[in-house]
Amino acid sequence: MSSKRRASKAEHLRRVLATEGDAVAENTQGFNQGRYDSVADLEDYEGLKEEAREIKEDAIERLPDLIENLREAVEANGGTLYLADDAEDANEYVREVVADVDGDRVVKSKSMTSEELELNEALAGDGVDVVETDLGEWVLQVADEAPSHIVAPAIHKSRESIAELFEERFDPDRELETAEDLTMFAREKLGEQIADADVGVTGANFVTADSGTVALVTSEGNARKTVTATDTHVAVAGVEKVIPSVEDLRPFVELIGRSGTGQDITSYLSLLTPPVGSPTLDFQTDEVGSPDDREFHLVLVDNGRMAMREDDDLRETLYCIRCSACSNSCANFQQVGGHAFGGETYSGGIATGWEAGVEGLDTAAEFNDLCTGCSRCVNACPVGIDIPWINTVVRDRANRSEHGGDLDWLVEGLTPDEEPAGVDLQKRLFGNFETLAKLGSAFAPLSNWVAGSSVAGAAMERVLGVDDRRDLPTFQRETLKSWAEGRPDVEDPDRAVVLFPDLYTNYMDVDRGKAAVRALEALGVDVTVADECASGRAPLSQGMVATAREKAERVADDLLPYVEAGKDVVVVEPSDHAIFQREYERLLDEDDHEAMAANSYEVFEYVYGLLENGASETSLAAGDGHEVAYHSHCQQRTLGVDTYTTAVLDRLGYDVATSDVECCGMAGSFGYKQEYYDVSIAVGEELADQFSTEETGDRQVVASGTSCLDQLDDLLDRPSTHPIELVAPEPHGRAE
Amino acid sequence: MSTTAGGPPVDRFLDRLADFDVTHTVVAPDGVSDAIADVADEPAVGVELPDGLGELPGFVATDPSPSDLEAAATGVTHADLGVADYGSLALPATADGVEPVSLYGDQHVAVVAADDVVPGMPEALSALGDRFRADGDSVVLATGPSATADMGALVQGAHGPKTVHAVVVER
Ligand code: SF4
Numbered sequence: 048m049s050s051k052r053r054a055s056k057a058e059h060l061r062r063v064l065a066t067e068g069d070a071v072a073e074n075t076q077g078f079n080q081g082r083y084d085s086v087a088d089l090e091d092y093e094g095l096k097e098e099a100r101e102i103k104e105d106a107i108e109r110l111p112d113l114i115e116n117l118r119e120a121v122e123a124n125g126g127t128l129y130l131a132d133d134a135e136d137a138n139e140y141v142r143e144v145v146a147d148v149d150g151d152r153v154v155k156s157k158s159m160t161s162e163e164l165e166l167n168e169a170l171a172g173d174g175v176d177v178v179e180t181d182l183g184e185w186v187l188q189v190a191d192e193a194p195s196h197i198v199a200p201a202i203h204k205s206r207e208s209i210a211e212l213f214e215e216r217f218d219p220d221r222e223l224e225t226a227e228d229l230t231m232f233a234r235e236k237l238g239e240q241i242a243d244a245d246v247g248v249t250g251a252n253f254v255t256a257d258s259g260t261v262a263l264v265t266s267e268g269n270a271r272k273t274v275t276a277t278d279t280h281v282a283v284a285g286v287e288k289v290i291p292s293v294e295d296l297r298p299f300v301e302l303i304g305r306s307g308t309g310q311d312i313t314s315y316l317s318l319l320t321p322p323v324g325s326p327t328l329d330f331q332t333d334e335v336g337s338p339d340d341r342e343f344h345l346v347l348v349d350n351g352r353m354a355m356r357e358d359d360d361l362r363e364t365l366y367c368i369r370c371s372a373c374s375n376s377c378a379n380f381q382q383v384g385g386h387a388f389g390g391e392t393y394s395g396g397i398a399t400g401w402e403a404g405v406e407g408l409d410t411a412a413e414f415n416d417l418c419t420g421c422s423r424c425v426n427a428c429p430v431g432i433d434i435p436w437i438n439t440v441v442r443d444r445a446n447r448s449e450h451g452g453d454l455d456w457l458v459e460g461l462t463p464d465e466e467p468a469g470v471d472l473q474k475r476l477f478g479n480f481e482t483l484a485k486l487g488s489a490f491a492p493l494s495n496w497v498a499g500s501s502v503a504g505a506a507m508e509r510v511l512g513v514d515d516r517r518d519l520p521t522f523q524r525e526t527l528k529s530w531a532e533g534r535p536d537v538e539d540p541d542r543a544v545v546l547f548p549d550l551y552t553n554y555m556d557v558d559r560g561k562a563a564v565r566a567l568e569a570l571g572v573d574v575t576v577a578d579e580c581a582s583g584r585a586p587l588s589q590g591m592v593a594t595a596r597e598k599a600e601r602v603a604d605d606l607l608p609y610v611e612a613g614k615d616v617v618v619v620e621p622s623d624h625a626i627f628q629r630e631y632e633r634l635l636d637e638d639d640h641e642a643m644a645a646n647s648y649e650v651f652e653y654v655y656g657l658l659e660n661g662a663s664e665t666s667l668a669a670g671d672g673h674e675v676a677y678h679s680h681c682q683q684r685t686l687g688v689d690t691y692t693t694a695v696l697d698r699l700g701y702d703v704a705t706s707d708v709e710c711c712g713m714a715g716s717f718g719y720k721q722e723y724y725d726v727s728i729a730v731g732e733e734l735a736d737q738f739s740t741e742e743t744g745d746r747q748v749v750a751s752g753t754s755c756l757d758q759l760d761d762l763l764d765r766p767s768t769h770p771i772e773l774v775a776p777e778p779h780g781r782a783e
Numbered sequence: 784m785s786t787t788a789g790g791p792p793v794d795r796f797l798d799r800l801a802d803f804d805v806t807h808t809v810v811a812p813d814g815v816s817d818a819i820a821d822v823a824d825e826p827a828v829g830v831e832l833p834d835g836l837g838e839l840p841g842f843v844a845t846d847p848s849p850s851d852l853e854a855a856a857t858g859v860t861h862a863d864l865g866v867a868d869y870g871s872l873a874l875p876a877t878a879d880g881v882e883p884v885s886l887y888g889d890q891h892v893a894v895v896a897a898d899d900v901v902p903g904m905p906e907a908l909s910a911l912g913d914r915f916r917a918d919g920d921s922v923v924l925a926t927g928p929s930a931t932a933d934m935g936a937l938v939q940g941a942h943g944p945k946t947v948h949a950v951v952v953e954r
Contacts, residue, residue, distance in 0.1 A: 206935025
């Protein structure tokens with residue numbers, strides 16, 4: 048990316064942050080909290096998610112057969128099924144249906160798929176009046192704006208801005224002030240339009256192949272009116288919406304509202320087996336007619352989906368039920384919404400998969416870097432899609448499709464990676480962090496002075512897009528590995544571990560590595576420091592999958608012999624512990640991944656286990672009520688291992704307050720990138736605010752992740768520390 | 784897996800109706816008419832209640848025209864099922880107009896038999912699945928009044944009813 052493009056991207060993000068950020072944050076964070084609360088009431092949330100996943104996997108696997116079953120069912124009910132290859136084909140069909148009934152007005156309930164098709168524009172081209180009846184969609188239609196959220200499309204608009212819009216466009220008799228006023232005004236206006244409509248277009252959340260039933264998940268009642276008040280019903284849906292049976296709806300019905308907006312269930316679940324059996328309503332003649340006069344067309348849209356089904360990495364996208372949990376749980380999305388974190392139609396983390404499959408790589412690549420791989424969406428997704436992986440793969444593909452830049456020679460020497468020329472320089476820089484760290488350490492402190500100079504800062508910003516407002520990491524001359532070489536063995540140890548000296552711990556935050564070694568030794572553990580430092584996390588986060596795989600293999604070669612010899616693997620950096628657990632599944636063969644995952648522990652997870660198994664806590668530094676504010680790392684939370692840190696701190700007598708933001712906003716290299724600096728700071732401010740309250744403002748700040756520590760150091764005026772430095776025996780890192 | 788923690792489904796159903804702002808009365812079949820009259824506003828439209836679910840009060844007009852629907856303050860219909868875990872009411876699409884009658888008025892009064900209350904979604908969907916496959920039926924599972932948050936705050940009564948009352952019939 049050129050520095051000009053970076054600057055204009057940064058400018059766009061700043062504008063969205065300023066104009067829409069507050070409304071988006073308030074709404075998405077409300078939905079996200081609602082999700083946590085609502086799923087907590089389910090007796091077997093995980094079981095339901097698994098069931099949902101299995102149904103989708105099976106349905107996509109058997110899709111061609113299911114579509115044929117569905118066709119039979121729809122036709123037996125008296126409807127028609129049309130399978131459209133692409134948007135044009137689908138639009139053509141709907142236009143014909145509308146023309147056949149001499150339709151002047153089409154009313155629509157909310158449908159993302161119709162937005163993907165640009166159906167409204169196609170119909171308008173024929174002179175048909177198309178009216179969106181979902182209140183949010185209607186507001187956007189009136190304002191001529193695009194949706195910013197897949198479930199709540201007008202989430203970026205405040206009540207005041209909607210009132211202004213209505214005032215300006217409709218000049219209403221009475222003043223519209225409250226949300227109630229605005230809703231009733233819209234209800235009345237739309238009621239008239241629905242009464243006059245000829246054709247009703249809906250989407251479909253699910254379609255059951257056994258009965259031809261279309262399931263619509265709504266709250267306003269507009270989908271009900273759209274179908275009831277019109278004689279001709281057209282349902283438009285992606286082919287992936289087909290599931291085998293009515294009974295299979297169960298997990299989705301119980302999960303979709305909870306996962307999305309935090310509602311246990313939405314007001315209406317319409318289970319329509321059209322043509323529906325309600326009388327027709329003619330508001331002009333004031334007559335009711337026979338249900339037999341109703342017509343139904345189901346338009347199933349391929350538009351790239353069948354190819355996604357064949358694509359091992361994109362296939363999972365088709366399991367998506369568009370609940371929006373991945374948007375709401377995303378710290379970046381919470382700040383910028385779908386106008387920045389989205390493509391032509393879809394937004395949020397999974398949009399990368401949809402846009403790559405439906406529109407193409409270029410569209411997906413435009414916003415895909417806003418996914419930092421924090422993984423907070425992974426547990427939130429009701430169908431268990433590995434959304435960060437889809438983002439990584441698409442980034443990799445986009446990297447490979449870019450042309451070579453003029454400056455490639457510059458970083459070539461610094462970037463001994465597996466990637467083709469053409470990968471963005473900035474990405475290569477961060478992806479090859481290992482080389483940088485080695486050099487930085489070897490030439491420290493000189494390298495730190497140079498990097499810290501204003502000349503270097505400006506050059507880094509111009510050429511590589513590393514934001515000059517960030518302090519670059521300080522490399523240590525003495526690495527953890529060299530320090531550990533001189534350590535005497537623990538006599539008669541209870542256990543033996545190999546400590547993974549991640550890049551940050553080995554070259555920069557060496558003190559936390561020393562603290563980890565001292566703490567483990569104090570608990571009777573013999574510690575060997577491994578050779579390899581680069582887990583592959585850095586290249587992976589830049590979409591450099593081949594390079595990441597090569598690192599993963601090196602790490603496995605280094606560590607697994609220790610494991611075979613009976614040693615456990617201990618990791619200080621949470622993002623590296625997480626890559627061993629999660630992403631190595633994609634990078635290594637199955638046995639190696641399983642061995643790495645089963646035998647590696649985050650350092651506090653390990654300490655907790657030792658204490659539980661009888662190690663004496665008096666060997667560690669007691670808390671004595673010392674007050675700390677602890678921020679756990681996003682990937683640590685996804686794995687559920689953050690609880691060990693708080694448990695150990697509690698047990699040692701520390702007084703712990705915790706943050707509850709999804710992510711610190713730094714996310715490895717993300718916060719260093721010039722174009723994302725403002726988003727990163729906006730996310731980080733929420734964390735900083737939580738640690739600046741009356742209750743937390745005086746507490747010592749501790750955090751597990753390097754990124755989190757960097758971000759907190761930048762945003763707070765008191766220093767932050769890894770918790771292992773608190774609890775390790777003297778010299779300890781407690782602030783007095 | 785049901786979220787029902789023991790107990791008869793009707794108790795759970797009544798609790799969940801309240802969670803979703805649906806008021807209720809529990810009556811015998813001969814009390815249905817009075818129970819409806821107590822809550823319904825005029826003008827009221829309705830569909831004849833199935834056998835065993837009591838009678839509509841006299842002021843509730845059946846076979847409404849489209850303009851009757853639009854003018855109605857209250858719509859009275861039966862519900863085929865109640866779903867205890869969610870306080871949901873299954874409203875069938877019938878030729879006499881359960882769907883429009885339950886949708887257009889500001890208030891919807893739903894009459895449901897206590898013995899038609901099922902514990903959870905699995906039971907509801909298996910009962911409905913059989914009907915959909917056999918007869919091509921359509922049903923709306925309605926939970927609480929219609930609602931929107933699109934105008935900057937939660938408002939009840941978007942395109943559908945603003946309030947819902949359930950008359951639960953013990954026979
Ligand atoms: S990917 Fe998962 S969390 Fe995101 S919208 Fe789809 S189903 Fe919901």
